[in-house]
Amino acid sequence: MSDSVTRIEVSSLKVRYGDAVAVNGVSFTVGRGEHVTLLGPSGCGKTTTLRTIAGLETPSDGSIRIDGQAMYDAAEGKNVPTEQRGVSMVFQSYAVWPHMTVFDNVAYGLRVRKLSKADIAANVERALDLVQMRHLAERGASKLSGGQQQRVALARAIAFSPTVVLFDEPLSNLDAKLRAEMRVELRELQRRLDITSVYVTHDQEEALAISDRVIVMNVGVIEQIGTPEQIYNKPRSRFVADFVGSANLIKGRLTGPDRFEAEGGVVLRAIAPHTPRGDETEVAVRTAYIDLQPRPGDNHVPGIVRQRMFHGDFVQYIIDCACGKLIVRRPPTNLLDEGAAVRVSFSPEHCVLLEG
């Protein structure tokens, strides 16, 4: 992760479709070799933002620069066509051309650039090696499985050595198991090739797992930008706390710099990632950060196990306490029975004051 050199710079980007505003003033930068993910629910403008970087959509305002060069600039009236931006992209539907072989698919960008036959062959082979598809080079693309098509799409996107690769929900059409495997491979590939990438997904788990930084978007604007840990541990808004991971939202009011009085009267110690304004009404506590035994120095609330649900990798309890209903996720060891009296505790660090 090196933000020393800015590779992509998006400023005050706006995209309109008729009267509807899909992207409403989005600004961010992506550093050289950095892997940034745009995360958000469908319709939040993440894919539109990505497509404007590729030049597949025309913004209505703002600017997009790659390596300092304006690709789009509303003020200058500049809009470089897609094919001259030098970016690469992996599409959600893979977009593997069914009338070509795997080799021809991967060679496409190299042929456009008029490389010599030997160079094309060498680059294609290297790209196919990276995705372990070399043995299928001569196979017709319409005879590939979903996972194989995904690999071909990936090889094609990196074969012509682009400096920027855009990913539009590339794993969303794969089944859960394959998706987890491809995530690992993608992360590995990224590190080896030193490419700068912008990735779009609605899967928060995927975003946290493979990104250097995550940009959470909602209704056309950015909610928060941060490392996966920052996004998870210090959500700024109710939307981020709710959309990324699972969190309990406790209503109440601020009574001191780090004192939060919940609606039930319990006073909690909280932290604020931002400077508190005083009118904040909610704190978020991640379900994974709540203990059901007392620990020193923590917020403590007595409660009763209302419901237990066994999920395998974890057990989810619903606890009735003075702060209301709390959802708690614990490892599937030392199961507690429904009706048991517990003492809910969580560190003040994990009790995050949300912006109003």
Add this chain to the structure above:
Amino acid sequence: MTFISTGVLRPRFNWQALVTLAVLLVVGFLVLLPLTFLVGESFNTGDALAFPPEEYGIGNYLAIFEEDLHVLTNTVAIAVMATAMAIVIGFTLAWILTRTNVKGRATLERLMELPYYMTPLVGALAWGVLTSPKSGFFNQLYQLLGGKGDLFNIYSMFGIAWIMALFEGTVAFVMIAASMKSMDPALEESARVMGAGKLRTALTVTLPLVMPGVLGATLFVFAEMLGSFAAALVIGIPGRIYVITTAIWDSTLSYPPAYGRAAAMGLALFLVMFGMLSFYRWVVRRGSYATITGKAFRPRPMDMGGLSWLLFGVCALYVFLAVVLPIAALLFTSLQRFATVILSQAQFTFANYQAAFSLGPVRTAMVNSLSLGFGVASVGVIVMALIVWIIYRSQLIGRGYVEYLVMFPQAVPRMVFGLALLWAWLNMPIPIYGTLWLLALAYFTVMLPLGVRTLAGVVLQIDKSLEECARVCGAGWGYQMRTITLPLLKPGILAAWLLIFMACVRELGVSVFLMGPNAKVIAPSIVAAWQSSGTELTAAMALIQTFTVIVALVILYRLTRGMTKELT
């Protein structure tokens, strides 16, 4: 890890806008210009051959009502009869083939398309051979068995309507079947669950739900029948029964040609048909179709028990009357020196086919039609593929207008368009009137809706990101079209090619006006042969044309079967 990369991207010229502009201009010129000429001529009350007109007035329109009122009543009477028969046939067949468990449904459904490909021209000839007074096969048999006079007379209003219904009525079947197929079977099933019997369900649920579809089909078919030309030309003119289309044709044959009158009648016909089709669209679009979704259901067919053989017989009878009998009659005729069903008098010979292949004008007409088919289909599909791409894929402003423009010829009755082209190109400073070039241009123009619709179906199936990906890889528009779009469109392009080829070989409405002494084509030549030479030679020519179309059709079926596999 690095790659060898020496290639660079150079800025490219924006071909897209230029090509789009060129296509718009050419299509606009081909589609709209003839009609403007026609409108001008329809108000010409001076010398009909003068261009531009020396006097203007609405005399031509008034004359329709003053002098040709019987033509209008004939037209309406024949269209009403033909529509009624077509709807009855269409409804019965659609119901049998979509709602009952009759044997061989899939095959029968395919066979229903054949009358359409046989064309009303061939159908009219065949039924002329079968039921013309005295010499018709049925009447010969009747007299042989001791009957007096004629059993049938095809040269009547009913005769014309019968042929129209048989050969142009298939559209009624297609439309009604579609509305029956798109009805959610759960609507009927819930009536059954509530305790209603088969008949009660049919009367209270099925029929009311299908009625809008039937009404829509009625409107559509009626409009088509008003503009129908082939049967009225082959049967109506010898029988001295004129309808509006044949009256238009007739006025261009008089000396001096009454182009003004023809133009006024043509435009009046166009306006009436256009009005009816707009009304049809409005009816279809109204909310009463809420249950008819775009989704196709396979309704659970009703078990008809022993009755299903009877229903099969009904379908088979239609195929017999509209396909088997006409082809057999033509075949039988074409192989005789003098057409007769009385076998003891028959003299079988191949002379008619020899004549068809060796007789100068006939042979040139066939060669011309085939070359026009090849040429127009080959050049046409490429241009149409471009147009389709512009309409459905480009971001260009005004692509909606391109679509409207391209689909416009569909709204104009074919022979009115032929008349418009005739008048426009007689007066155009480009001297291609009476040559194959004008026929080629005219064919291309009237085939635009067919080709564009066929290709659009394929284009819309192709994922947009396949093209976007090429751009992201660095390909310019031209390179992307050449390497991605056109290859992916290939199966659709082949299908469109065959459809256009078939349509060109069968073309009558436009050809009849634009054919010159040195540029003859097959369909009008068949009509001419019917009116001047013997039935036997005409039958041979008609069969050769039909055979060509059927070969293309078989290839098309093979191809589309493979195509659906390839694209999914």
